[in-house]
Amino acid sequence: MRSFFILLQKELRELFTWQIVVPIVLVAAIFLGLGSVISSEQEKAKGSQRILVVDNDGSAASATVKDLLGKANFTVITASDQPENTLVEQAKKENTSVALVIPKGFGEGVASNTIPELTSYSVIRSFSISGNQSGLVLESAMQAINTYFSAQLISSATSIRADRVLQPVATIEKVAVGDTIATGKTSQVLGYVNAQTLYIPMILFLVISFAAQMIATAVASEKENKTIETLLTMPVSRKQIVVTKMLAAGLVALIMSAVYMVGLRGYVGGFGTMGESEGARVLIEQLGLNFTLSSYTLLGTSLFMGILVSLALALILGSFAEDVKGVQGLITPLMVLVLIPYVLSFVLDFSSLSGPARALIYAIPFTHSFIAAPNLLLQQTTPVLWGILYQFVVFIIFVYIAAKIFTTDRIVTMKISFSKKKVV
Amino acid sequence: MEIALQLTNLKKQYGLREVVHGISLTVPAGEIFALIGPNGAGKSTTLKMLATLLKPTSGEVNIFDLSVVDHPEKVREIISYLPEEAGAYKNMTGLAYLTFMANLYTANPELAKQFIERGIKLADLGPRIKDKASTYSKGMTRKLLLARTVMCAPKLVILDEPTSGLDIINAMSIRTTIKELAKAGLTVILSSHNMLEIEYLSDRVGLISDGNLHDVGSPKHLKEKYKAENLEQVFMRATGNEPIKEAA
Ligand SMILES: Nc1ncnc2c1ncn2[C@@H]1O[C@H](COP(=O)(O)OP(=O)(O)OP(=O)(O)O)[C@@H](O)[C@H]1O
Ligand SMILES: [Mg+2]
Numbered sequence: 001m002r003s004f005f006i007l008l009q010k011e012l013r014e015l016f017t018w019q020i021v022v023p024i025v026l027v028a029a030i031f032l033g034l035g036s037v038i039s040s041e042q043e044k045a046k047g048s049q050r051i052l053v054v055d056n057d058g059s060a061a062s063a064t065v066k067d068l069l070g071k072a073n074f075t076v077i078t079a080s081d082q083p084e085n086t087l088v089e090q091a092k093k094e095n096t097s098v099a100l101v102i103p104k105g106f107g108e109g110v111a112s113n114t115i116p117e118l119t120s121y122s123v124i125r126s127f128s129i130s131g132n133q134s135g136l137v138l139e140s141a142m143q144a145i146n147t148y149f150s151a152q153l154i155s156s157a158t159s160i161r162a163d164r165v166l167q168p169v170a171t172i173e174k175v176a177v178g179d180t181i182a183t184g185k186t187s188q189v190l191g192y193v194n195a196q197t198l199y200i201p202m203i204l205f206l207v208i209s210f211a212a213q214m215i216a217t218a219v220a221s222e223k224e225n226k227t228i229e230t231l232l233t234m235p236v237s238r239k240q241i242v243v244t245k246m247l248a249a250g251l252v253a254l255i256m257s258a259v260y261m262v263g264l265r266g267y268v269g270g271f272g273t274m275g276e277s278e279g280a281r282v283l284i285e286q287l288g289l290n291f292t293l294s295s296y297t298l299l300g301t302s303l304f305m306g307i308l309v310s311l312a313l314a315l316i317l318g319s320f321a322e323d324v325k326g327v328q329g330l331i332t333p334l335m336v337l338v339l340i341p342y343v344l345s346f347v348l349d350f351s352s353l354s355g356p357a358r359a360l361i362y363a364i365p366f367t368h369s370f371i372a373a374p375n376l377l378l379q380q381t382t383p384v385l386w387g388i389l390y391q392f393v394v395f396i397i398f399v400y401i402a403a404k405i406f407t408t409d410r411i412v413t414m415k416i417s418f419s420k421k422k423v424v
Numbered sequence: 425m426e427i428a429l430q431l432t433n434l435k436k437q438y439g440l441r442e443v444v445h446g447i448s449l450t451v452p453a454g455e456i457f458a459l460i461g462p463n464g465a466g467k468s469t470t471l472k473m474l475a476t477l478l479k480p481t482s483g484e485v486n487i488f489d490l491s492v493v494d495h496p497e498k499v500r501e502i503i504s505y506l507p508e509e510a511g512a513y514k515n516m517t518g519l520a521y522l523t524f525m526a527n528l529y530t531a532n533p534e535l536a537k538q539f540i541e542r543g544i545k546l547a548d549l550g551p552r553i554k555d556k557a558s559t560y561s562k563g564m565t566r567k568l569l570l571a572r573t574v575m576c577a578p579k580l581v582i583l584d585e586p587t588s589g590l591d592i593i594n595a596m597s598i599r600t601t602i603k604e605l606a607k608a609g610l611t612v613i614l615s616s617h618n619m620l621e622i623e624y625l626s627d628r629v630g631l632i633s634d635g636n637l638h639d640v641g642s643p644k645h646l647k648e649k650y651k652a653e654n655l656e657q658v659f660m661r662a663t664g665n666e667p668i669k670e671a672a
Contacts, residue, residue: 002527006527006528010513010524013515014515017515225511226507226511227510229472229505230507232477233475233476233503237497409477409479412472
């Protein structure tokens with residue numbers, strides 16, 4: 001056990017070089033930075049939603065329009081009557097992107113049998129959603145203004161209920177998850193869940209591939225630097241050598257995933273608030289679509305099993321490498337096995353695939369890590385447990401093979417270069 | 425007399441090709457035994473089997489009555505092996521490397537300290553011992569590795585071309601060290617292409633070529649047998665090459 005820690009310490013020291021640490025920190029910092037930029041942009045878009053209004057009418061109706069704009073979260077800035085290009089110029093100067101002109105006679109027009117016009121201006125400076133938030137909100141505010149005036153029109157001119165005319169059929173939309181049924185829309189559920197879980201497969205993919213790379217490189221560099229033969233004749237068990245190598249790479253991978261998790265959450269969380277309305281939050285809670293402590297534990301276990309399988313497989317592949325350069329090519333099969341479920345999990349529902357295709361995709365041990373999060377959100381715990389069990393079995397088989405390689409000639413003979421033989 | 429090393433009809437195949445064809449040999453404790461032979465003769469392969477790195481295809485290797493096949497982990501506690509080609513961990517300093525290795529050998533911190541002190545002395549790198557191993561020259565690395573091999577005072581030391589890459593002065597000091605270790609009771613088995621070194625160091629010599637052990641004896645005995653003036657001539661004649669013109 002003592003030699004175990006000595007070996008582990010050495011493995012960690014060999015892994016924690018600045019070549020590895022600097023990129024991790026850098027990437028995390030970039031993601032964190034991006035995340036805070038995105039959320040602050042959104043705050044800005046939300047907070048400083050201002051609109052220039054030219055009111056040439058000054059009627060009760062135009063006051064109602066400004067009132068409705070206020071309800072849509074706009075701060076109304078009154079502007080004087082002017083040609084439209086100077087109005088747009090002023091909007092730019094005031095650092096707002098929307099303006100509205102209420103023409104003279106608007107109030108009278110609403111009351112008489114004509115269709116008065118409101119002109120809105122939206123300055124497009126970029127094509128991002130957050131950059132155009134005011135414009136988009138103004139669009140829906142214009143609709144709300146229309147609905148308001150048509151309701152007024154209907155009730156003043158007829159005896160029919162205004163809301164009936166506007167919406168003669170009431171639709172009650174419900175969604176069901178498992179046994180729970182709640183009022184809400186599919187799009188709300190999807191938007192919320194995606195925003196909350198988008199970062200999980202990203203991190204999983206990054207960490208699994210980093211872990212694989214690291215351990216394969218650790219073995220290959222022992223060969224390249226010709227340290228492995230000495231290590232293998234030391235009075236420590238080969239199993240310890242294999243396990244400490246995996247543990248060190250696993251620990252570094254875990255630290256990395258924690259760092260990325262924080263970074264990516266910041267990044268994705270920046271988007272998260274976008275589609276998130278109070279209604280959606282309530283709906284999600286009613287449907288029970290939140291991670292509980294036990295589902296977090298299962299998710300973590302599944303992710304960790306994915307990392308372990310990757311480590312064991314990479315250790316086997318890495319032991320074929322003659323030097324560090326050879327690692328990249330050797331772990332390609334592993335990368336493909338990770339990429340397939342990663343990419344497909346975005347577009348396919350694996351459980352609805354046909355028999356053979358499903359068997360194939362479930363045979364890839366990494367698949368189970370990628371589908372754990374959605375399954376757990378949907379309270380489908382059994383497939384997750386089976387997945388973890390399957391991953392564990394695969395892991396044990398791979399470790400057995402890796403230990404076998406390390407206890408036979410193979411680990412030594414697989415590297416020997418025959419070109420070295422000299423002529424006497 | 426205690427037997428340090430006993431090889432019985434030792435064979436090794438790589439794939440289908442047999443490269444060691446049944447070597448039998450007994451080395452008593454305290455002896456310095458040298459393997460000589462042409463390139464590709466099977467010296468390193470034999471030494472790797474002793475060091476538990478390769479499994480014999482057939483035959484037996486017993487080190488102080490422990491079979492390397494049945495008890496490799498126990499054998500590793502009493503041997504110490506210097507590979508033909510080896511390096512140190514690049515991110516470790518020479519000192520850290522010696523410390524790492526000493527701690528793998530013993531759980532006793534006092535003993536580990538002794539090993540490390542001896543290692544530092546043997547490596548003879550001066551203040552450079554505190555530099556990263558990646559900055560060492562080939563000879564400096566070799567000295568560090570040799571120091572690591574012998575500092576732990578195991579019972580059997582296996583050295584594959586110990587002084588290759590070393591200059592005359594350093595090679596000489598290594599030889600003196602090996603001799604002193606043997607005097608203190610250590611058994612040493614080594615391979616070398618340097619006949620001067622063999623003649624100076626070894627109590628007995630084994631001549632290997634093409635995976636066969638052709639002859640075993642003291643340098644003096646072999647010189648007489650092959651009517652040669654030095655081991656180089658013994659080597660040439662024993663391996664069937666034309667004898668070179670005798671030196672005056
Ligand atoms: N991993 C391997 N796979 C196949 N053949 C090998 C392997 N290692 C060595 N051999 C072959 O075994 C034979 C003996 O090699 P070995 O390295 O034992 O020779 P040696 O006596 O140490 O030579 P040298 O003086 O060059 O170090 C050679 O023919 C070599 O090509
Ligand atoms: Mg050799």
